[in-house]
Amino acid sequence: MSDVVLIYGGNSLQSRLKGIKDYxxxxxxxxxxSYESINVIDLPATDLITANFSSSAIKEANEKVEKANAVIILTPVYKASYTGILKTYLDLLPQKALKGKAVLPLMIGGSFGHLLAIDYAxxxxxxxxxxxTLLSGAYVIDQHVQRGEGDTYVLDEEAIERVSVNLQTLEEELKK
Structure with missing residues (x-):
């Protein structure tokens, strides 16, 4: 059992959102x-699109969520909301899958114009x-995450502050 499961709802593992996940x-x-990750993009596309609840990959991912004490949801903002790939996975979670868990949303977008996507979408x-136990979450502007050498990303001080404060709150929730 992991304390935390990270659900990565990005359409690519080569994006600035991965920098936030890595952080x-x-x-x-x-x-x-302790933590485990679910990269939704790695789940079988056919199972996601056809809502195949009996898929072994979906069952395995759902089991990670079930056993965790906390969940971090990571997604970029697309069209003032979260990604469709994340939605396809969330639709496959059992109805009360997040009950009793601290949940931390982390989003990245192109401008502060979509800051409220966390609250309203x-x-x-x-x-x-x-x-x-739905934590306030952090919204990071993509220009605050820069590509480093190789497959790495560097968060600037503002992004680090936004994400760290929320991770500290999640850590406090885990201690309760």
């Missing part, structure tokens, strides 16, 4: 908080999945 994983590692869906 969150380092944060958890440094504090010896993502949080209602998370609430419908039973999330009662």
């Amino acid at each position: 969150a994983e380092r944060y958890l590692d440094e504090r010896s908080i 993502l949080k209602p869906v998370l609430s419908s999945l039973g999330a009662t």
